[in-house]
Amino acid sequence: MILISELNHTFKIGKKGQEKDIPVLRNVNLDVAKGEIVAILGKSGSGKSTLLNLLAGFMTPESGSIQVNGEELVGKTETEKANFRLQNYGFIFQSFQLMPGLTAFENIELPLKLQGVGKQQRMIRVKELLQQVGLTDVSDHYPNELSGGQQQRVSIARALIGRPSILLADEPTGSLDSETEQEILQLIQLLNHHYGITFVIITHDEEVARTAHRQYRMHDGAIQEEMHYVS
Amino acid sequence: MLAKDQREFISQHMKRNKLRVFMTILAAAMGCAFLIILASVGFGLHKTIQDEVLSNRIVTEIELAGKEGADERVTPEEVDAIRKMEHVKTVVERVMVPGSATVKLGEKEGYGELVYTDLAAEQLANLALDSGKMPASSEEVIVGYQFANSFLTEEQYKEIEAADDYLAKETELAQAIRDKLVGQTITVDVVDYETNEVRATQTYTISGIAKKPGRDWYYDQKIYADTSKSSEVLAAFDIEAPDRSITVHATDFQYVEDLTNSLKDQGFYVYSVTEELGEMNMLFTAIQIGLVIVGTVAVLIASIGIFNTMTMAVTERTREIGIMKAIGAPPSLIQRLFLLESTLIGLIGTVIAVAVSYALSFVVNIVVPIIVFGSINEEAPTDMTITVSYIPWQLVLIAAVISVGVAVLSGWRPARKATSIDVIQALKEF
Ligand SMILES: Nc1ncnc2c1ncn2[C@@H]1O[C@H](COP(=O)(O)OP(=O)(O)O)[C@@H](O)[C@H]1O
Ligand SMILES: [Mg+2]
Numbered sequence: 136m137i138l139i140s141e142l143n144h145t146f147k148i149g150k151k152g153q154e155k156d157i158p159v160l161r162n163v164n165l166d167v168a169k170g171e172i173v174a175i176l177g178k179s180g181s182g183k184s185t186l187l188n189l190l191a192g193f194m195t196p197e198s199g200s201i202q203v204n205g206e207e208l209v210g211k212t213e214t215e216k217a218n219f220r221l222q223n224y225g226f227i228f229q230s231f232q233l234m235p236g237l238t239a240f241e242n243i244e245l246p247l248k249l250q251g252v253g254k255q256q257r258m259i260r261v262k263e264l265l266q267q268v269g270l271t272d273v274s275d276h277y278p279n280e281l282s283g284g285q286q287q288r289v290s291i292a293r294a295l296i297g298r299p300s301i302l303l304a305d306e307p308t309g310s311l312d313s314e315t316e317q318e319i320l321q322l323i324q325l326l327n328h329h330y331g332i333t334f335v336i337i338t339h340d341e342e343v344a345r346t347a348h349r350q351y352r353m354h355d356g357a358i359q360e361e362m363h364y365v366s
Numbered sequence: 367m368l369a370k371d372q373r374e375f376i377s378q379h380m381k382r383n384k385l386r387v388f389m390t391i392l393a394a395a396m397g398c399a400f401l402i403i404l405a406s407v408g409f410g411l412h413k414t415i416q417d418e419v420l421s422n423r424i425v426t427e428i429e430l431a432g433k434e435g436a437d438e439r440v441t442p443e444e445v446d447a448i449r450k451m452e453h454v455k456t457v458v459e460r461v462m463v464p465g466s467a468t469v470k471l472g473e474k475e476g477y478g479e480l481v482y483t484d485l486a487a488e489q490l491a492n493l494a495l496d497s498g499k500m501p502a503s504s505e506e507v508i509v510g511y512q513f514a515n516s517f518l519t520e521e522q523y524k525e526i527e528a529a530d531d532y533l534a535k536e537t538e539l540a541q542a543i544r545d546k547l548v549g550q551t552i553t554v555d556v557v558d559y560e561t562n563e564v565r566a567t568q569t570y571t572i573s574g575i576a577k578k579p580g581r582d583w584y585y586d587q588k589i590y591a592d593t594s595k596s597s598e599v600l601a602a603f604d605i606e607a608p609d610r611s612i613t614v615h616a617t618d619f620q621y622v623e624d625l626t627n628s629l630k631d632q633g634f635y636v637y638s639v640t641e642e643l644g645e646m647n648m649l650f651t652a653i654q655i656g657l658v659i660v661g662t663v664a665v666l667i668a669s670i671g672i673f674n675t676m677t678m679a680v681t682e683r684t685r686e687i688g689i690m691k692a693i694g695a696p697p698s699l700i701q702r703l704f705l706l707e708s709t710l711i712g713l714i715g716t717v718i719a720v721a722v723s724y725a726l727s728f729v730v731n732i733v734v735p736i737i738v739f740g741s742i743n744e745e746a747p748t749d750m751t752i753t754v755s756y757i758p759w760q761l762v763l764i765a766a767v768i769s770v771g772v773a774v775l776s777g778w779r780p781a782r783k784a785t786s787i788d789v790i791q792a793l794k795e796f
Contacts, residue, residue: 193692193789214696221694232689232793236382246693248371293693 136333137167137190137301142199144185159185161356163199169300172327172334174344176361177353183337186353187305190335191224192216204300221249225294225332229306231286233278239289240265240274246297260296268292268322284315291322295332302326304336308343320346367699376707383679387711390675394715395722397668398769401661402723402761403730408657410731410756412650416643417753425619425639426455427491428626430612434633440612448614448629453621456490458483461596462609463556465565467589469516470553476516478509478589480556482596491615493590498548498574504594506573507552510586513575514544547572554589556599565602568595658764665769668715669776676708676780680787687784688792697785704781705774712773716766727755 142163147154159182167173177183189196192208201208204223211219225246226232233242240261247257265271268288278286287307294302307323308316324346326332336347344350350361367375380387430448432438449457461482469476485493485501485508496511515536518526522539529535549572556566570591579586600608614629614636616622623640630636680687687700734754 188790191692214698217691217694217696219694220692224694226692228793230793232685232692234686234689236378236686245690248367248375249690249693249695249699251368253368254370297694 136169136171136204137165137335138200138202139163139165139186139190140200140202142186142189142201143197144182144189145197159356160189160196163356163358165351165358167301167333167335169333170327170331171349172323172336172347174336174338174347174350175353175358176338176341176344176350179339181353182356183339183353184305186358187303187335187337191226191303192220221246221297223299223301225291225297225299225302227287227290227294227302227304227307229309231278231283231290231310233286233289233293235278238275238277239270239281239285242278242289243292243296246293250297261292264292264296282315283311284318287311287315287319288322291319291326295326295330299332301333301335304334306338307336308338308340316343367695372699372703372706375703376710379679379683379707380710386675386678390671390711391715391718393668393671394665394712394769394773395718397665398716398719398765399722399726400664401658401768402719402757402765403726403755404661405654405657405761405765406723406727406755406757408650408654409758409761410727410753412647412654413756414753415646415650419639419642419646426616426622428614428616428622428629428636428638430457430614430629431635431637433635438635439607440610440634445612451625451628453617453625455615455617456487458487458491458613458615459593460611461593461600462611463596463599464603464605465556465558465599468555468557468564469589470555471517471547471550474517474519476513478513478516478554478587480554480599481588481590482593482599483590484593485590488590491613494577495574496577497544498572501573501592504592505569505571507570507592508574508576508590509547509572510576510588510590511544511578512540512585513587513589514547515540515585516587517543544575547575549573552589556602558603566599568598658768661765662768662772665772668769669772672708672711672773673776673780675711676704676777677783679707680704680780680784683784684787684792687787688789691787691789692793700787701781701785704784705777708773708777708781709770711777712770715773716769719765719769720762723757727757730755 142160142165143158144160146157146159148157149155163186165173165175165186175183175186188194190201190203190208192211196209199209203219206219208216208219220226234245237245243261243264244257247260252260261274262271265274268291270285270288270292273281273285276285278289281289287310302323304323308319311319320343323334323336327334334347336343338344351358352361430440433440433444445457445459448454463480463482465480467478467480469478489500493508495508498508501507518536518539526532526535526539551569551571554568554570555564556568557563558565568591570589576586576588576590596608600606614625616625622638623644626636626638626640690700691697731752731754735752738752
């Protein structure tokens, strides 16, 4: 499903002419099978988000290969990557990243609009999903009228609505209290179990990582699979 | 994204910034309206003068003054050839006599302007009858509508001068004479311009009266006689080759220009209304282009507003654009949404501008003549309509293309900027 091999990335900082190289990813290899929940653990600054951003196609790696659903992402144009994301990925962000001017309903609806799905179909699918994530009552609320847990549910629903095969989550529970965190983790497991959706979850929290089938640990840009957890 | 959803998306965005969008539309509308109004004055004056020129003339007429060559005369063969040309309705040839006509109508004495012509051709060209019928022989003539006026007596003139509405009085008294004209016999003395002696005398029966001329101030006092009757007079004057006035009549105004040019190419000296219009049109086109350019500057100033608004919109929505791109909106869609927004601003501005311009133009056309004629204490000539501002559809089209084009161009850079927003940066800021 996902096969990352020999991925390297270096950031350049500073003024032109006197740039400094900051190597962030070194020979990263990672594979994720269909229907798996994989967690990527690591301290802050270890390069987890960079890895996810590369996997998402938000930026281009220095070298290496990223294969997803049989397609090579490295070398695709912006438009191709956008279309790839629209068809294959759902995103869950730590800070939810909901559109402030749109209601919960409209936020969830957005990917369907981008996919060109007609209004009637959209209504049916959004309503159904709202029910599943327990947001029917607040569907016409704007993000600032929702609690953190509700906002994350909206963002999960938005990630799911386009029926992606892979969900990428960067610190999905980072902004939530432990009780809400448990709810969200349960929801992730439920979705994985019911729909066979593949999850790549980035976290610095061992507790969160434990819900995954497998864990990778990053340290200073290098990655290694953890063998001792039993889920 | 479906077109319908794109529209909804844009209108949602515009509603969130009502005041700013409104001000931008206002600026765009003012720029475009300024352009239209300014240029419309150029078009209005053009129209006024053009109408004036056209209404004073038989516009399908081309005067033939002569032909390149030794004696500069047009031969009868050449006239026949012209008559056979395409889009030529007829050619009217009038023989000129160097004398004036004193006319006796029973006891009364008057005058007329003798014209020897081909009455069939005249009729085909534009001679229409008010009453009576066309001459059946060369002994009969048609007289002009105001021919009767020359027979008003001294007493009748006193009566006219005494009347409140002397024009109406004159018309009334002349009508009485005119009513009895058809069928009467007139004796025409042809008087030499120079020596004032009578060179020839001819007698005619009036068979019909020509229609009243279109312009009030023009008096038609002609006596239209057959060309064959001219030989006797010409002999008396000892003229072998008389001056002729030759006019070519086109079947329609649209052919006048082509006909004029083709006659010119054949070496004829010609004059038609298109000659005059041609020079005038060129001048006015130059004026109109100048006004459109000045107006465009106003549109360009308004475009700064659109540029500003769109740039701010992009900056404000950086995060939203980041989210859109993250979940899979292609750069082309982002660009299109912003371009559509600036285009819509330009379009709404243009529609408002066109409506306002038409309204303003309407008001100006009523108010300005009142001010002008009111202030110089003159009454507006009743038969002259003054168009101060005229908005032809071409002007609307030009203005719309310019303002919408400028709106699109000024929205271009902001839209490009939106597509180049970095997803990671945009999402990190919050
Ligand atoms: N745009 C950037 N420019 C320069 N350095 C960056 C940039 N983004 C991240 N980094 C650096 O890369 C390293 C890894 O960052 P990140 O992937 O965000 O780590 P994590 O998500 O594990 O906390 C950090 O040292 C960070 O300072
Ligand atoms: Mg991170």
